[in-house]
Amino acid sequence: MQFTTPVTVAEGSITIDYNSRIVSLGSCFAVNIGQKFDYFKLHNTTNPFGILFHPLALEKFTGFALNQKTFTEADIFFNIDRWHCFDAHSDLSAATAHELLANLNNATTSAHAEIKNATHLIITLGTAWVYRETASGNLVANCHKVPQKQFTKELLSVTAIAQSLQNIIDMVKKANPAVHIIFTVSPVRHIKDGFTQNLLSKSNLISALLTTVNRQLSTCSYFPSYEIMMDELRDYRFYAQDMLHPSQTAVDYIWQRFTDAWIGPEAQQTMKLADTIQKGLQHRSFNPESIQHRDFMAKLADKVTALQKQHPHITF
Known part of the structure; x- marks a missing residue:
């Protein structure tokens, strides 16, 4: 017997198409989804503050972005030869305080504009589980x-x-x-917390999310x-080598379920053209000077031009 997890789209919500502006925030799986949007050339911004795992970190970042916080040296610290911020991922960390502050302030500025103009906000x-710095009493996004x-x-x-959401x-x-805000829970298993603790964590997230979403x-x-991931792909074949992250096959499967639910038929046809172009650009010819390869590249260039006329924001 095969079970299929129900996926519904809320009445009155907006279907995603090539005019949509999507912001993806959250944990590692937000990066997987953002990479799919990038590959198919949908307008997408992913994690300006880097990966953020828990809801209070996402809440704090949202406040920083929408209130246009200006970071100062009081917000950063030096550890192991680099400057860091407890509220951001190490992707933004830098060798100098000046560079880190520029990274943080540029991220909040760009995120402010992207969120204000977004048609869809996807939060993973x-x-x-959270960590609180003993000295300050503050919850952190990353311990660095x-x-x-x-x-x-x-x-x-x-x-x-639920209150944070x-x-x-x-x-x-x-x-x-x-x-329109789309919430999801990452299928990545946080086993460093322990098997039971991971299940407890995911359960709290899902319970809070459903309570919050069902009200609005x-x-x-x-x-x-x-x-x-748990009910349809319940086999270790669908995990990466670390047995914690979904394999590429699993990511592709979940993405297809998302596409079926959220992306309109016309946009799906455009995605197929973008996919054809991407695969063509990745192709490596044995003889780049051959007439056959030149013809192939000319036809590929025509497809790119046609797609860019329809959607000027697309670049390859």
Whole structure:
């Protein structure tokens, strides 16, 4: 018997097409989805602050972006030869304080514009486990290899997660009333917390999300990435070598389920053309000077030109 996880699109929500402006935020799986949007040349911005795993980190980042926070040296610290910010991923860390502050402030500026103009905001939650810096009492988004003894570990309650999600929704809708928010839970297993603790974490996230989303279905939707991985792809064949992250086959499968639910038929046809072009650009000829290869490249260039006339934002 094969089970198929139900995927529904909220009534009144906006189908994704090539006029959409998508912002993807959250954990590792947000990167997988963002890479798919990039590959098919849909207008997408992914994680300006880098990967953020828990809802309170995402809430804080949303506030930074929409309130256009200016970061100063009071917000950063030096550790292991680099400058870091507890509220951002190490992707933004830098060799100098000046460079890190530029990275942070550029990220908040660009995120402010992208969120205000987005048609869709996709938020992927990774874990309900959080770390609190003992000295400041603040929850952090990333520990940046600071010794573990300087933090305490906590599990966010369903109530705390639901309140954080509602805060995100309220901030985003105030800045951009037309945006539709799609929430999902990452299928990546956070086994460093332990098997039981990972399940408890995911359960809290899903419970809080469903409670929050079901109250405002015209504004928000829930896409069951985690459930598709657990119930349809419930086999270690669909995990990467670390047995924690979904394999490329699993990512492709979940992406197809997302496409079927959220991307309109016309946009799906355009995606097929973008896919053909991408594969053509990746092709390596044994004889680049041959007439056959020149003809192939000329036809490929014509396809690119035709697609760019329809959608000027697309570049290859």
